[in-house]
Amino acid sequence: MNKLFFVICFALVANLPIAPTARATRCDATVIIFPRDGESVGGTVVITGRADLAPSFARFALDFSTAKQDRWTQLNSLPLAIPAEGVLARWNTTTVPEGAYELRLRAIDASGNYCEHLIAVRVQQNAARAQNNPALIRVPMLRQTLEVAIPRAPSIAPCTHFWELGVVVTRSVKLCAGEIYGAFVVYGDNIAVVGDETNKPIVGAGDGGFAITVHGNNNFISGVHLLSYTERATDWLCLYDECYFNTRLHQGGVKYGGGILLLNGANATVLNSSAAGGVIGIALINRRGDRIIGNTLRDLSGWGIFAQNAADSFWLENSFARINRACTGPDGNFYSAGCETGGIVCLACNANVIAFNRCEATSNCYYLQGEGAFASNSNKFYGNRCSAPTHNCFEFSYAQENEMDYNVAELRQGVTEGCALWLVYSRVILGTTNQFAPCHHRGSRLESSVEYVAGKP
Numbered sequence: 001m002n003k004l005f006f007v008i009c010f011a012l013v014a015n016l017p018i019a020p021t022a023r024a025t026r027c028d029a030t031v032i033i034f035p036r037d038g039e040s041v042g043g044t045v046v047i048t049g050r051a052d053l054a055p056s057f058a059r060f061a062l063d064f065s066t067a068k069q070d071r072w073t074q075l076n077s078l079p080l081a082i083p084a085e086g087v088l089a090r091w092n093t094t095t096v097p098e099g100a101y102e103l104r105l106r107a108i109d110a111s112g113n114y115c116e117h118l119i120a121v122r123v124q125q126n127a128a129r130a131q132n133n134p135a136l137i138r139v140p141m142l143r144q145t146l147e148v149a150i151p152r153a154p155s156i157a158p159c160t161h162f163w164e165l166g167v168v169v170t171r172s173v174k175l176c177a178g179e180i181y182g183a184f185v186v187y188g189d190n191i192a193v194v195g196d197e198t199n200k201p202i203v204g205a206g207d208g209g210f211a212i213t214v215h216g217n218n219n220f221i222s223g224v225h226l227l228s229y230t231e232r233a234t235d236w237l238c239l240y241d242e243c244y245f246n247t248r249l250h251q252g253g254v255k256y257g258g259g260i261l262l263l264n265g266a267n268a269t270v271l272n273s274s275a276a277g278g279v280i281g282i283a284l285i286n287r288r289g290d291r292i293i294g295n296t297l298r299d300l301s302g303w304g305i306f307a308q309n310a311a312d313s314f315w316l317e318n319s320f321a322r323i324n325r326a327c328t329g330p331d332g333n334f335y336s337a338g339c340e341t342g343g344i345v346c347l348a349c350n351a352n353v354i355a356f357n358r359c360e361a362t363s364n365c366y367y368l369q370g371e372g373a374f375a376s377n378s379n380k381f382y383g384n385r386c387s388a389p390t391h392n393c394f395e396f397s398y399a400q401e402n403e404m405d406y407n408v409a410e411l412r413q414g415v416t417e418g419c420a421l422w423l424v425y426s427r428v429i430l431g432t433t434n435q436f437a438p439c440h441h442r443g444s445r446l447e448s449s450v451e452y453v454a455g456k457p
Helices: 003-014
Strands: 031-034 044-051 057-066 073-079 084-092 099-109 114-123 136-140 145-149 184-187 192-194 202-204 210-215 220-222 225-227 242-245 248-251 258-266 269-271 274-276 280-288 291-293 296-298 303-311 314-316 319-321 342-350 353-355 358-360 364-369 380-382 385-387 394-397 402-405 408-410 421-424 427-430 449-452
Touching: 031 099, 031 114, 044 057, 044 099, 044 136, 057 084, 073 084, 136 353, 136 380, 202 210, 210 225, 225 258, 258 274
Parallel strands: 184 210, 192 220, 202 225, 210 258, 220 269, 225 274, 258 280, 269 291, 274 296, 280 303, 291 314, 296 319, 303 342, 314 353, 319 358, 342 364, 353 380, 358 385, 364 394, 380 402, 385 408, 394 421, 402 427, 427 449
Antiparallel strands: 031 044, 044 084, 057 073, 057 099, 099 114, 136 145, 242 248
């Protein structure tokens, strides 16, 4: 008689337990990799893992709850055509009290069935490891993980009232909470302009000007709201200093005006500020090493970030929404949205890190325009999200060796003229965890190539 059969029969007769044999299940593909079960975390936590549920995976959901309370708050949930892998969400633990929590990852199939992975963590800010330091943003990339330091606002007291601030600022100032200031220019190096994070002072600009113009290096702007205005919101946008449309000369680029203009310098920081109402939110011209982090740029008629000849900079965790205009194009046709608008528009932008930004209801969310002498190469797009654009989520023209991974692109239902990723005379390097469908529009992939590269484990 087979020995294993004999042991099983004996155990059943004797009412003894049988050690189970480990085997793989379909739920093994749903797992939180970081943080680990029982770990202490703090700051902004990059939650990584994988969510899959064959054969009909539909979406994943990641939630947190105070331990043992079963009251879940959603961190991220996405409908996807492919399994989710890599960065699943970013959790700002500074918004919750310290203590014991649970993280729950669910992979859900088309019929509503799900697999679940649950871990326990403790939020303890003073025990946070370096990668959870609130003064750092970690960007997992194809070949490395990059840590970007977030500069801190200096302490300045007392505040300078709007009637005390001139049109030229040559020293660090704190703007008073809730007050309204006229446009001004910052001249010099190592100058900070800080506002109140909860009751931002407003800096306004008229047609064609910028609320704040900055000349110099190592300058810092934080906690301000930029409100600008333009009367030219019905023209087709000119990306360059000058354009000829139907033999008529148009002034373009930064001549439209807007919120903040960083001009000819390096190592500036624009942090936790907002812009609305004008053509441009933040403009960068001839810049190196800037940090544009955590800003809200919405309801503009041109571009959230407009950059020309910008390199080695970090544009992280910014939010873009409703950046569009209706206009009559150079061809004489009327366009209800678009007209060269975008969340981020780059001309001659090289080796910038563009990560964890969010863009919705905008014409082209992330737009590299490299015609002529304005090629934009070797930029790194990681963890960005695009939702419901009127045209393309990512559009790269005449741009080479740009990297992408962990990006999500969701087109509006019924959009037929746009793409998740539109390429013209470009080469892009894609990781394996971007979440968007290939573009089959006849105008895309013109003289372009895509290389798929597996990321670093």
